[in-house]
Amino acid sequence: MSKKTSSLYSYTLTYPALAIYSVFFVLPVVAGIFMAFTDWQSSQILNPSFNGLENFRIIFHDERFIKSLTNTLWFASITMILKVVFGLPLALALVKPLITRGYLRTIFFFPAVLSAVIIGIMFSSLFQMDSVVDQFLQFFGIHTGVNWLGQGDTAMAVVMLTDVWQWTGLTMIIFLAGLQGIPNDYYEASRIDGASAFQQFRLITLPLLASSFTIVFTLSLIGGLKVFANVYVLTNGGPGFSTQVLSTYIYQAFGSGLLGLSSAMGLVLTILVTLLTLLLNGYLRRKELEM
Amino acid sequence: MALRKNYKLWLLEAGLLIMSLVIIVPLLIMIFGSLKSPAEAAQFSIKPPSEWHWDNYSFVIQSGGIIRSFGNSTIITVFSLLLTVVVSSAAAFIISRRRSKRSEGMYIFFLIGMIAPMQIITTYAVLKILHLTGSFTGVILINAAMNIPLSIVMFSGFVKGIPREIDEAAAIDGCGTYRLFGIIILPLLKPVISSNIIFLSLGIWNDIMLPIYFLNGEKWTLPLSVYQFFGQYFSSWNYVFADIVISAVPVVVLFLVAQKYIVSGMMSGALKG
Numbered sequence: 301m302s303k304k305t306s307s308l309y310s311y312t313l314t315y316p317a318l319a320i321y322s323v324f325f326v327l328p329v330v331a332g333i334f335m336a337f338t339d340w341q342s343s344q345i346l347n348p349s350f351n352g353l354e355n356f357r358i359i360f361h362d363e364r365f366i367k368s369l370t371n372t373l374w375f376a377s378i379t380m381i382l383k384v385v386f387g388l389p390l391a392l393a394l395v396k397p398l399i400t401r402g403y404l405r406t407i408f409f410f411p412a413v414l415s416a417v418i419i420g421i422m423f424s425s426l427f428q429m430d431s432v433v434d435q436f437l438q439f440f441g442i443h444t445g446v447n448w449l450g451q452g453d454t455a456m457a458v459v460m461l462t463d464v465w466q467w468t469g470l471t472m473i474i475f476l477a478g479l480q481g482i483p484n485d486y487y488e489a490s491r492i493d494g495a496s497a498f499q500q501f502r503l504i505t506l507p508l509l510a511s512s513f514t515i516v517f518t519l520s521l522i523g524g525l526k527v528f529a530n531v532y533v534l535t536n537g538g539p540g541f542s543t544q545v546l547s548t549y550i551y552q553a554f555g556s557g558l559l560g561l562s563s564a565m566g567l568v569l570t571i572l573v574t575l576l577t578l579l580l581n582g583y584l585r586r587k588e589l590e591m
Numbered sequence: 592m593a594l595r596k597n598y599k600l601w602l603l604e605a606g607l608l609i610m611s612l613v614i615i616v617p618l619l620i621m622i623f624g625s626l627k628s629p630a631e632a633a634q635f636s637i638k639p640p641s642e643w644h645w646d647n648y649s650f651v652i653q654s655g656g657i658i659r660s661f662g663n664s665t666i667i668t669v670f671s672l673l674l675t676v677v678v679s680s681a682a683a684f685i686i687s688r689r690r691s692k693r694s695e696g697m698y699i700f701f702l703i704g705m706i707a708p709m710q711i712i713t714t715y716a717v718l719k720i721l722h723l724t725g726s727f728t729g730v731i732l733i734n735a736a737m738n739i740p741l742s743i744v745m746f747s748g749f750v751k752g753i754p755r756e757i758d759e760a761a762a763i764d765g766c767g768t769y770r771l772f773g774i775i776i777l778p779l780l781k782p783v784i785s786s787n788i789i790f791l792s793l794g795i796w797n798d799i800m801l802p803i804y805f806l807n808g809e810k811w812t813l814p815l816s817v818y819q820f821f822g823q824y825f826s827s828w829n830y831v832f833a834d835i836v837i838s839a840v841p842v843v844v845l846f847l848v849a850q851k852y853i854v855s856g857m858m859s860g861a862l863k864g
Contacts, residue, residue: 307686308758309766317682317739320674323706324736328717330614332710345719390607398604404778407611413853415797415814415844419837421821422617425624425828431635432620465613470857477858516859526708529799533818549801554712554804563712571709 322329329570336567340560348560355564365565368537368544372572375460376524382464383520384513387471392505394472395479409469416466420533424449424461427433452542453506455535459543462530467523471516478506478512510588525573546572625832629853630861647833650843651820657837660816666727667802667812668795671734672788679739680784683746684776688758696745704740709733711804718805721804730801741860748777750785790860791855796842 336355340348357364394405411419426432427448437444447455486504495503528547531537537544537552546569553562624632627640628821651657682701686694714733715724723729753776761771799826801810812820817838824830846853 308762308768308771309685311685312688313681313685313768313772317678317701317743318697320678320732321701322702324714324717324732325739326700328710328713329707331713331716333788335713335716345716366704393607394601396603397598398600398607400604403610404607407614409854410846411614412857413842414839415795415799415813415817415842417797417818418839421817421831421835422621425635425832426620428635432616432637435636436797457712469614470861473854473857474861477862487801519861522708529814532799532803534823550711551803553736554715558749559712563710566710566712566778570708570710574706578704 324576332566332570333561335560336564338560338563340563342557342559343486345559351560358561359564359568364541364544367541367548368546368549369568371456371498371543372525372527372545372547372569374456374529375463376521376576379463379467379524380459380517380520382460382472383468384516386464386468387516388475390468390472390478391475392501394476405473409473411466411468412470414466416462416529417533419462419466420530423458423459423465424534427458430574449535456538457545459530459534462534463527471520473528474519475509475514478509482508510584513590514581514584516576517584521580522573522577525569525576621832622836624828625836627829627842629827629829632827632832635828644829647829648837651830651833651837655842656816657813657820657834660811660813661838661841663727663806664796665812666810667730667734668792670727670731671795672739672792674731674735675738675742675791676784676787678735679742679787680746680777680780681772682739683743684750684772686743687750688749690756700742701740704737705744709737711800715804724805724808725810727806730805733801733805734795738795742787742791745783745787745860746780749780753779783859785852786856786859789849789856793853795841813841 335348335447336346337350337352339351339354361404388407390452392421394401394408396479398404433448434444443455444453450459482505487500490500527545528551531543531545533552535543537548546565550565550569551564553565620635620637623639624635626643626645626796627647628642628644631641682697686698718724718729719734721729723732757775757779758771761775766775796812797814799812799814799818802810802815806812808819817834820834821831824834
């Protein structure tokens with residue numbers, strides 16, 4: 301076997317993937333860790349010198365960076381929760397035998413195929429002063445007079461809304477797949493035992509959807525922490541720097557040639573994504589086992 | 592009882608149809624807006640255009656560089672997918688057929704890329720050193736590097752389901768590694784390759800991060816050209832809407848044609864992820 305194995309399954313076939321992945325992904329990630337501790341600048345791109353924790357001292361004293369860090373965490377957690385709050389009920393409704401079920405699934409999933417740029421511009425038109433949203437509210441007699449994209453807190457809410465609008469459908473699809481995997485006998489049996497609809501949901505549906513929850517939360521969290529296009533298109537971090545997130549702030553630092561500084565910010569983002577993903581996954585897997 | 596159930600279902604259905612307006616209305620405003628006069632488009636109402644301005648579209652096609660950026664997007668997406676699929680399936684085949692410390696180590700090495708995000712700044716430096724900034728090649732290689740981990744996980748799972756007897760029969764017929772993989776295994780991977788392509792293609796096609804960092808205006812992709820157009824014509828919403836509608840056409844057509852596969856492809860990608 302071993303001789304035959306080694307001739308029939310030559311490791312040569314793994315080399316192209318290893319080479320591309322090592323040079324264009326692993327190398328930059330590893331180099332990024334080192335460069336975060338240097339005064340690297342684009343004007344002297346091949347001549348960085350070690351400056352210890354200086355970059356981290358600078359960024360953690362920079363209120364704009366702190367703001368973009370907290371914005372990123374807010375964005376990731378709120379969008380993650382909202383996608384489940386909207387996506388799960390949709391999935392529960394769309395397993396029922398409805399006449400327009402196919403059409404509804406298609407419509408709700410559709411935004412997921414559009415580019416965040418398109419959705420960003422679209423929402424920017426919806427939230428102009430006296431635009432569709434205001435007209436809609438006026439119809440119910442509500443006159444806000446709010447400049448949605450002109451002030452920090454509402455602008456951030458609009459940015460979050462674009463993301464939720466785009467990805468709720470994908471969340472719904474993942475839950476639908478989980479729901480279709482639950483055998484109907486379970487519900488039959490519990491009905492005979494006299495379980496109420498709520499008890500069925502609490503004791504059958506939720507525990508058996510545990511792995512779907514893990515997928516949804518993980519995907520949303522990683523996507524949310526890395527958010528770039530929504531902010532870049534809709535507000536470009538403004539007004540002021542109230543909607544700045546890590547990815548857009550890194551892009552700005554890169555634009556001004558401060559490569560060491562932006563590497564340090566990139567490292568913060570990397571640690572954040574890796575740590576939170578592992579923590580969340582560990583927690584959810586434990587929960588899955590308990591169930 | 593049956594009647595009450597039915598009436599509940601009707602109510603649910605009506606509620607969902609009303610909710611689906613949240614998706615439909617913004618899209619309608621955009622489509623109608625793309626056919627209005629500038630002044631009428633700027634009112635952002637849901638009313639259909641009073642005069643249908645099809646000339647908005649000819650203006651956008653002539654001035655937006657949309658055709659060229661569509662070509663750029665196509666080149667980047669097609670070649671990124673091709674490269675990713677070929678190298679990942681080859682690696683996954685060997686990794687899942689061999690049961691050694693070395694192949695396990697490789698698998699874990701690739702798994703790191705599923706969690707850790709890329710470091711954009713040092714990636715830029717690597718491209719600069721290799722003289723690949725501003726070239727499609729650079730962006731294609733990075734796309735491949737980013738997507739190899741997930742693809743290897745997807746393909747490995749599938750290869751495990753292909754019986755080894757097939758390999759042995761091929762070996763008896765005188766196939767070496769390459770012919771065995773290229774002629775026998777690769778065609779068998781078709782189902783998983785198609786879900787993999789569907790899952791990755793939307794992400795590559797819609798991404799703006801890589802082109803914005805590594806390419807100049809000449810080589811910008813479709814979403815970026817839309818953003819650029821928006822910056823130029825932000826006061827002429829009719830043109831902006833027309834530009835968006837045209838740029839969404841390829842994805843929408845693909846979606847309508849291959850909706851079933853897209854949903855299942857998204858699913859299997861998400862599950863593996």
